[in-house]
Amino acid sequence: MTGLVSDSDERRLLRESVGKIAAKYGPGYYTERSRGGEHIGELWADLGQAGLLGVHLPEEHGGGGAGLAELNIVIEELAANGIPLLITVISPAICGSILAAHGSDELKRDWLPGIADGTRKMAFALTEPDAGSNSHNVSTHARRDGDGWTISGSKYYISAADECEAMLVVARDGEPAADGRNRLSLFVVPTDSPGVTLQPLETALVSPDKQFTVFFDDVHVGEDALIGEAGKGLRQVFAGLNPERIMAAAICNGVGRYAVDKARTYATERQVWSTPIGAHQGIAHPLAEAHIAVELARLATARAAELFDGGGAAAEAANVAKFAAADAALQALDQAIQTHGGNGLSREYGLADLWFVTRMLRTAPVSREMVLNFVAHTSLGLPQSY
Known part of the structure; x- marks a missing residue:
């Protein structure tokens, strides 16, 4: 079936590569794992080893050096084969892109190669039940504490948190700005940190990527967990x-x-x-x-x-x-x-x-x-x- 979107030869080969891996597993694999509460580790490993998960990430940090146009092909082609993976949006697209743009050299060296090859995953923790679409109104807060930060609060509908080594957490930092809006800061918080609790959310979704409420009870992270500059998180x-x-x-x-x-x-x-x-x-x-x-x-x-x-x-x-x-x-x-x-x-x-x-x-x-x-x-x- 033809379509209006035309690919270059290079992008056509990329689409074919994704299709071959997706066809190896198929929608039955996706549905079976989803309904059984299992993850799709084998598929994820194959995608990572083929260089498809980090196709948009910098080459110097293990990525393919391409862009979102190429990641668009990867994610669309998986879904076109009956495998719509939310985690592809969360770990490589959101967290990978933020780290590549604003992470310290240390965070980039630590995280981007693993995100690119599929050996590491990161969840994205922004949504809160009382903030809705107003990201300025998040109540999870971070305060400076000795050699780092202490984070307290909760996040809601956090996808795939149980699959990930860490979460990229959006928290308010200090007093509101002159316009009354909260200053935001971004942190990489390991999911096994003391004070982090994952509570599963029961949903109607048929997906291997489960949803969670995440609680942060005075979770301490080092200064190196901060992404970019404090208060510039938005x-x-x-x-x-x-x-x-x-x-x-x-x-x-x-x-x-x-x-x-x-x-x-x-x-x-x-x-x-x-x-x-x-x-x-x-x-x-x-x-x-x-x-x-x-x-x-x-x-x-x-x-x-x-x-x-x-x-x-x-x-x-x-x-x-x-x-x-x-x-x-x-x-x-x-x-x-x-x-x-x-x-x-x-x-x-x-x-x-x-x-x-x-x-x-x-x-x-x-x-x-x-x-x-x-x-x-x-x-x-x-x-x-x-």
Whole structure:
């Protein structure tokens, strides 16, 4: 099935490499591990050894020296093979990008090679139950304490914390700035630190990447745990938030491709009264619309990655891509399920299990309402509502 996104020869080979590894495992592996509460260690190791997890990270720290455009291909192609991995967004895209942009030389040397080759993972701890989308309002706080910092508070919906050696924690630091907003600082906190507690969250997600509430009870870290400059964390965290939005879009685009392809195959092979059901416009036209929406979202995502890699202003493009991709993926998945009839809800056909993780990406990492707020305020220049 052709699409609107065209790859260079090098990127086409990258896409093929990811596809070969993904095909070795397949959506059945992903679903079985997810439902069994198990991780996908073998797949992760293969991706790391092939240099695919750190394709965007600096070569001097074990990465591929490419950019988000290449990581977009890796993450999308995994999802297009029925393997939408949240941890690919969290550890390499968010944490890897922030460390590469703002980490000390010591933190880069310590963490980036392991993130790139898959031998180490890092979770991202920003979300709190009472802060919502207002990152300025986080209550987890860090205070200077002798030779380092002491961190107290809690984080909510932290993905894959049980798989990771450390978390990149966003905390407020000291007194608010002159505008009343809290100053933020970023820290690398080992998950086995005294005072760190992981509490599993029960969700409807079918995913090997589980969700947690994380408690920090006077957790002490050294001065070397600080990323960049104290109090400048909001600027630093955006080195990870725009990649997070773009790579969330990549997952959605892959799911959309997977859903449309499954529906196309079924509609071609399934016959009623000796006629393939795909010959009927009631089936064909909605699938064509779903394909169009997915391809447009892929173009928006590729453009956002291009802007980010070029050092341009990528915030608008990243938000637009995430918005478009999440809606397109849900449209494609819903229509694929409808095309399959009752079989769409059968585990055998591998569609229904993707619903909740795809639906989550319409809300996270940024809700569609906050994207609309951003576009209204920033792109259209309308008055702010908050």
